[in-house]
Amino acid sequence: MVKEEREAAAEVLKALAHPVRLGVVEILAGGERTVTQLYEELGCSQSMMSQQLKILCQQKLVEIRKDGTQKYCSLCNRDFLKVFTCMHKHLRQFLNFQD
Amino acid sequence: MVKEEREAAAEVLKALAHPVRLGVVEILAGGERTVTQLYEELGCSQSMMSQQLKILCQQKLVEIRKDGTQKYCSLCNRDFLKVFTCMHKHLRQFLNFQD
DNA sequence: AGTAAGCATTATAATATTTTTATATTAAGC
DNA sequence: GCTTAATATAAAAATATTATAATGCTTACT
Numbered sequence: 001m002v003k004e005e006r007e008a009a010a011e012v013l014k015a016l017a018h019p020v021r022l023g024v025v026e027i028l029a030g031g032e033r034t035v036t037q038l039y040e041e042l043g044c045s046q047s048m049m050s051q052q053l054k055i056l057c058q059q060k061l062v063e064i065r066k067d068g069t070q071k072y073c074s075l076c077n078r079d080f081l082k083v084f085t086c087m088h089k090h091l092r093q094f095l096n097f098q099d
Numbered sequence: 100m101v102k103e104e105r106e107a108a109a110e111v112l113k114a115l116a117h118p119v120r121l122g123v124v125e126i127l128a129g130g131e132r133t134v135t136q137l138y139e140e141l142g143c144s145q146s147m148m149s150q151q152l153k154i155l156c157q158q159k160l161v162e163i164r165k166d167g168t169q170k171y172c173s174l175c176n177r178d179f180l181k182v183f184t185c186m187h188k189h190l191r192q193f194l195n196f197q198d
Numbered sequence: 199a200g201t202a203a204g205c206a207t208t209a210t211a212a213t214a215t216t217t218t219t220a221t222a223t224t225a226a227g228c
Numbered sequence: 229g230c231t232t233a234a235t236a237t238a239a240a241a242a243t244a245t246t247a248t249a250a251t252g253c254t255t256a257c258t
Contacts, residue, residue, distance in 0.1 A: 001183070048246085169234060
C-alpha cells in the first residue's frame with residue numbers, strides 16, 4: 001500500500017472505530033433497519049445517529065434508501081463482518097476480555 | 100456484542116485507524132523490524148513512531164523485544180492482515196480508489 | 199392549512215488525538 | 229568515564245472528534 005492508500009484505508013477504519021457505529025454495522029448484519037430502530041436499540045439520540053450514519057455512508061459502509069417519511073439503512077459490504085470475527089477473537093485471545 | 104465489548108473493539112480499531120500505524124502493521128507483516136527501520140521507511144519522526152508503537156502495543160497488535168540498544172517490533176496477531184485485504188477491496192469496489 | 203412523525207443540519211462545548219519540539223534514558227564501544 | 233546510537237517521555241500547540249441542544253425540512257395524515 002502506498003501512502004495515499006493507507007490514508008484512505010485509515011478513514012474507512014476510523015468510520016468503524018466507534019461504539020455506536022460499530023453497533024449500527026452489527027445490527028444491520030441482521031438486515032435492514034430504520035434510523036429510529038437503530039437509535040432506539042443502541043440507546044443514543046436521534047441526532048447522534050444521524051451524524052454517525054452520515055460517516056458510515058461516506059465510507060460506503062452503509063447505504064440508505066428512502067421510503068416516504070422513513071429511511072432504511074443496510075450494509076454496503078458484508079465483507080466487513082469478518083472484522084467482527086477478528087475483533088471478537090482478538091479481544092479474548094490477546095486482551096483477556098471476559099464475557 | 101454487548102456495549103462493553105463494542106467499546107473495547109472500537110479501541111482496537113482506533114489503534115489501526117491511522118496512516119502511520121497502518122503502515123507499521125503492513126511492514127511488520129513482512130517480519131520483524133527495528134524502530135529506526137520503521138520510522139525511516141515510513142518517513143516520520145522517531146518520536147512519532149515511538150508514540151504510535153505504544154498505542155499498537157497497548158492493543159496487542161504489536162509486540163516489542165529488546166536486544167541491546169535496539170528494539171525489535173513484530174505482529175502479535177497475523178489474523179489482522181485480513182483487514183488489509185478487506186480494505187484493499189473496499190477502496191476499489193466502493194470508493195473507486197485508483198492505483 | 200395545520201399537525202405530527204421521521205430525519206437532517208447547525209452550532210457549540212467538551213474532550214481526545216495528532217504532531218512537533220525538547221529533554222531524558224539506556225546500553226555499547228572506546 | 230565519555231560519547232554516541234537507539235529509543236522513550238513530557239509538554240505544548242494544532243487539529244479533530246464527540247455529544248448535546250436547538251432548529252429546520254419533508255412527508256403523511258386529517
